Amino acid sequence: xxxxxxxxxxxxxxxxxxxxxxxxxxxxxxxxxxxIGPNGAGKTTLFNCVAGVxxxxxxxxxxxxxxxxxxxxxxxxxxxxxxxxxxxxQNIRLFDNLTVLDNVKIGRHCRFKSTFFGAVVRNRFxxxxxxxxxxxxxxxxxxxxxxxxxxxxxxxxxxxxxxxLEIARALATEPHLxxxxxxxxxxxxxxxxxxxxxxxxxxxxxxxxxxxxxxMKVVMGVCxxxxxxxxxxxxxxxxxxxxxxxxxxxxxYLGTGAANAA
Amino acid sequence: MGNLDLQNLTRGAKLRxxxxxxxxxxxxxxxxxxxxxxIVILIYLYMILSLGLNIVPGFNGLLDLGYVGFxxxxxxxxxxxxxxxxxxxxxxxxxxxxNGAIWGILLGAPTLRLTGDYFAIVTFGxxxxxxxxxxxxxWLTRGPLGLPGIEPISIDLTLFGGPKWEFVGxxxxxxxxxxxxxxxxxxxxxxxxxxxxxxxxxIRDDEVAAVSCGINLLRYKVIAFAISAAFGAMGGSFFAKWxxxxxxxxxxxWESFLILCMIVLGGMGNIWGVMIGAVVLVSxxxxxxxxxxxFGLPAEVxxxxxxxxxxxxxxxxxxxxxxxxxxxxxMKAGRVKRKKVPPTVGLKK
Numbered sequence: 001x002x003x004x005x006x007x008x009x010x011x012x013x014x015x016x017x018x019x020x021x022x023x024x025x026x027x028x029x030x031x032x033x034x035x036i037g038p039n040g041a042g043k044t045t046l047f048n049c050v051a052g053v054x055x056x057x058x059x060x061x062x063x064x065x066x067x068x069x070x071x072x073x074x075x076x077x078x079x080x081x082x083x084x085x086x087x088x089x090q091n092i093r094l095f096d097n098l099t100v101l102d103n104v105k106i107g108r109h110c111r112f113k114s115t116f117f118g119a120v121v122r123n124r125f126x127x128x129x130x131x132x133x134x135x136x137x138x139x140x141x142x143x144x145x146x147x148x149x150x151x152x153x154x155x156x157x158x159x160x161x162x163x164x165l166e167i168a169r170a171l172a173t174e175p176h177l178x179x180x181x182x183x184x185x186x187x188x189x190x191x192x193x194x195x196x197x198x199x200x201x202x203x204x205x206x207x208x209x210x211x212x213x214x215x216m217k218v219v220m221g222v223c224x225x226x227x228x229x230x231x232x233x234x235x236x237x238x239x240x241x242x243x244x245x246x247x248x249x250x251x252x253y254l255g256t257g258a259a260n261a262a
Numbered sequence: 263m264g265n266l267d268l269q270n271l272t273r274g275a276k277l278r279x280x281x282x283x284x285x286x287x288x289x290x291x292x293x294x295x296x297x298x299x300x301i302v303i304l305i306y307l308y309m310i311l312s313l314g315l316n317i318v319p320g321f322n323g324l325l326d327l328g329y330v331g332f333x334x335x336x337x338x339x340x341x342x343x344x345x346x347x348x349x350x351x352x353x354x355x356x357x358x359x360x361n362g363a364i365w366g367i368l369l370g371a372p373t374l375r376l377t378g379d380y381f382a383i384v385t386f387g388x389x390x391x392x393x394x395x396x397x398x399x400x401w402l403t404r405g406p407l408g409l410p411g412i413e414p415i416s417i418d419l420t421l422f423g424g425p426k427w428e429f430v431g432x433x434x435x436x437x438x439x440x441x442x443x444x445x446x447x448x449x450x451x452x453x454x455x456x457x458x459x460x461x462x463x464x465i466r467d468d469e470v471a472a473v474s475c476g477i478n479l480l481r482y483k484v485i486a487f488a489i490s491a492a493f494g495a496m497g498g499s500f501f502a503k504w505x506x507x508x509x510x511x512x513x514x515x516w517e518s519f520l521i522l523c524m525i526v527l528g529g530m531g532n533i534w535g536v537m538i539g540a541v542v543l544v545s546x547x548x549x550x551x552x553x554x555x556x557f558g559l560p561a562e563v564x565x566x567x568x569x570x571x572x573x574x575x576x577x578x579x580x581x582x583x584x585x586x587x588x589x590x591x592x593m594k595a596g597r598v599k600r601k602k603v604p605p606t607v608g609l610k611k
Contacts, residue, residue, distance in 0.1 A: 051474065081476035089474075095467035097589060098460075105457075106464045110476025112457055116485060119456030120449050126456075133457070153587075173476055 002064050004029045004177055004208045005050070005085075010059035010073075012045055012232075019045045021232045023059070027177070032199065032209045034223035034240065038253055042232040043212045044090060047179055050210075051087045052077035065176060082110045086175035088166045090182050090212075094154040100165055101150035104137040107172025137172065144168040144198060160191040167198065177208045184215040196221045220244075228252070285440055289433055299432040301548050303504065306439035307497055308540040312524040313446045313533065314493025319522070320531035321459065322486045323466035325378070327518055328369075328385030331392035332362045332491040334513030336498025338396060341409045341508045351415040354499055362495025363488040370487035374480055389518055396510035408509030415503045435504050442500060443537075446493060450533050453489075462486055466531070516565065520547075523568055527575055529582030538583055543568065 003026035012020040020042050027033050035043050048054040050061055052075050061073040065083045072080050086107075095103050112133060118126035141147055144164040149157070154165060163183055170178055180199070184192045192215060199222045203209055213219050219226060219240060226243045228236040230252040236243055243249055271279070289299055311333060318326040336358040343349045343357065373384045396403045403409060415438065416428040429435060453459045461482045464472035473479060502508055520543065528539025550564035575582070581589045 053470070053473075076478075077473045078476045078478045081474060087474055089471070093468050093471040093474075095464050095471065097467055097586065098463055102460055102463070106460050106472070106475050106477070109457060109461055109464075114456070115458050116453070116489060119453045119458050122452060130456070169475065 002069060003027055003062075004031075004064050005210070006060075006062040007046075007050070008060040008062065010046070010049065010061065011057045012042075012049055012054060013057045019232050020049070020056075023229065023232075023234050025227050025234065025237060027208055027210060029064075030203060030206060030208055032203055032211065032222050032224050034219045034226040035210060035212045035229070036214070036219060036226055036243075037229040037235070041229050041252075043229060044181060045232075046229070047087065047181055047210075047212065049073070050080075051085060051179065052080040063177070078110070081173050081175075084174065084176035085179065086170035086173045086177075087179040088163075088170050088181055088183060090185070092159075092162050092166055094162055094166060094169070096153075096155035098154055099150060100141065100146060100152050100154055100157070101134070101137055103154050103165055103169050104140050104172045105133050107140070107169035108133045108137060110173055140168045140172045141165075143171070143201070145194075160187055160194075163187070163191075163195070164198070167202075171202065171207075175207060177210065178202060179210045179212075181212050182214060183211070184213055184218045187215075189217075192218055216244075289436055296432050299436055301544065303432060303436055303439050305541055305544045306436075306443050307501060307504075308521065308524060308544050309443050309537045310439075310446050310497040310500070311494060311521050312528070312536045312540045313443075313450055314490050314497065315521050316450075316525050316531065316533070316536045317453075317462070317486050317490040317493075320525055320536065321454075321462040321466060322483060324374075324483065324486075325382035326385045326487075326490070327382050327515070327522070328387070328389035328392075329490070329494055329521055330513050330515065330517040331369075331385075331389035332365060332494035333498040333501070333517065334389075334392045334396060334510075335365055335491075336362050336495025337502040337508055337513070338403060338409070338498075339495065340499035340502035341412045342402070344412050344503070345409065348413070350418060351499075351503055354503075355496060358495045358499035359492045362498075363492040365495075366488035366491025367484055369491075370484040371480075374483040374487060386515065386518075389513070389515060393510050393513055393515075396513065403510070406510060408507060409502075410507045412502055412506045412508070414506060429503075439500065442496070446496075447533060447537075454533070458482075458485070520568065523572060525582075527571065527582060529584040529586065531586045532582070532584050535582050535584030535586075542583075546571075 005027040007023055007025055010020055010023040011018070023046065035046065037043055045054060049056045050072070052072065055074045059073065060071055062069050063072045063083060063085065070083060072083065072085070095106060098106075112129050114126045114129050118129075138147075138150065141150060144167055146161060146164060146168065149161070154162065157165065167180070167183070183199075184195055187195060196218055199209060199211070211219070211223065223240055226238065226240050227234070228243055228246075228249050235252060236246045236249050238246075288294060288302065311329070315326060315329045318324050339358045339361045340351070340354050343354050344351075349357075369385070369388050373381060376384060397405050399405070414429045415434070416426055418426045420426050429438075461472070461477045464475060464477055465479060465482060469479060524539035524543050525536050526539070527542060528537065529535025546567070547564055550567055551561045554561050554563050
């Protein structure tokens with residue numbers, strides 16, 4: 001079976017700095033994969049390369065979209081979204097001045113067509129489209145547990161709800177692969193548990209998930225496989241339990257000698 | 263039936279209908295002479311212009327300092343087509359609209375990759391270019407001599423054996439201007455609640471997040487710029503037929519600034535706020551033009567007053583008289599009150 005996402009010998013330089021060096025791993029359809037590593041390891045850079053925000057210096061990123069494989073390295077981010085990769089951001093990026101429902105409706109953008117003339121003339125096609133956008137937008141809100149909050153202003157919601165709204169917006173683009181950048185950051189244990197629950201439910205819809213997370217409870221709780229990177233290099237890969245006991249991983253997080261001490 | 267409908271209307275809708283009725287009967291009220299009508303038409307014209315400009319800074323968050331360039335292009339399109347080809351104004355409106363859009367695309371497509379201030383500088387340069395072109399290409403525009411004798415608008419039904427009405431005096435222009443304002447408001451309202459409008463708002467709030475939702479930034483910014491330019495050109499086409507004389511110095515930079523002031527004053531991004539901004543600044547301009555000479559000051563001093571208003575607005579109401587709902591809600595909550603404006607150094611209350 002072809003993997004949903006295949007990262008092959010990926011390099012990224014910022015000037016003389018090697019942010020990513022020879023990264024290779026695969027994600028299979030329907031998996032929940034954790035991407036972990038100490039601060040500055042290059043996790044977000046890797047995310048940005050896959051999402052098209054950064055152009056990889058070398059190497060390939062292959063994505064299987066609708067039964068055919070596309071090389072997405074260096075493609076524009078909006079194209080990549082249209083192909084079926086959605087993401088959330090480390091520090092929440094919502095459309096603060098818009099309502100909750102509008103945020104999700106904007107997520108629906110790439111699956112619809114009408115523009116200026118449709119908007120002005122408001123013909124039947126456009127009206128149907130608008131109704132479909134609103135309806136599906138509400139469904140996504142309901143899915144993440146924000147039903148009935150559609151009219152609130154996005155920035156007025158509590159932190160945990162903003163996270164969920166951001167996930168709803170990403171889901172609204174109908175992705176095959178959802179990339180979450182530290183979704184549990186700043187959440188209390190209760191909120192994290194809800195989040196883990198949500199991640200499982202998203203996977204049950206057939207969406208593959210790639211997750212950057214520092215909260216080990218969340219990683220252990222949801223990920224089936226974990227990829228560890230350090231200094232931009234692939235370090236280890238395997239089941240969360242295995243990786244947790246891997247001396248190299250402990251060393252990367254806690255420094256030399258820590259593995260023996262533990 | 264009529265009563266029932268009236269009861270169901272919200273206060274805002276009642277207010278709007280009231281204002282519309284007032285606007286329609288205004289010419290027949292006592293004390294309203296040609297001078298007043300002239301000023302009100304000017305207000306309507308600036309409403310169209312500021313609604314058009316509003317798309318770029320208000321809906322997309324891009325600073326556009328060259329709007330008057332498109333206004334000038336529209337005006338000269340209208341003037342030249344009338345003088346050389348004698349085209350009917352009803353044909354000129356769509357042509358000016360399209361011509362504005364074309365120039366909007368020609369300017370926007372290569373330059374909208376620039377961000378923030380750099381883009382503003384390019385638009386500023388463009389409007390100066392338009393003025394230079396209008397001044398120097400004498401073969402086409404007669405340069406500084408101006409373009410006189412533009413025939414007024416007429417409704418010509420002779421083709422169908424009907425009569426021909428020529429627009430004489432301010433009254434027909436007054437009603438035409440109302441129709442054009444209503445059409446502009448209608449279009450803006452519809453865009454605001456559409457996929458296109460949402461894409462623009464997304465770009466305004468967060469470009470990175472907008473891209474991650476699959477919005478092609480450049481494409482939507484160019485569309486915004488083109489539509490904005492088209493409305494500017496439409497306003498210009500009306501202006502040419504209304505004053506029947508054009509000269510390049512009518513389209514100097516300060517016009518752009520004035521329109522921008524209306525938007526900032528009224529509330530960027532809010533259709534009704536922007537229109538209020540146009541009312542306030544045009545009337546103020548006229549009042550000051552009368553009052554200032556009484557104090558022995560030249561009428562040009564009124565631009566200083568506009569500058570002062572801008573400073574005061576930035577200090578006390580940075581979101582404008584009528585901000586967009588979200589900002590208004592935040593201001594009410596008192597959370598972002600003056601958040602974006604650091605206190606002036608060395609000035610204590």
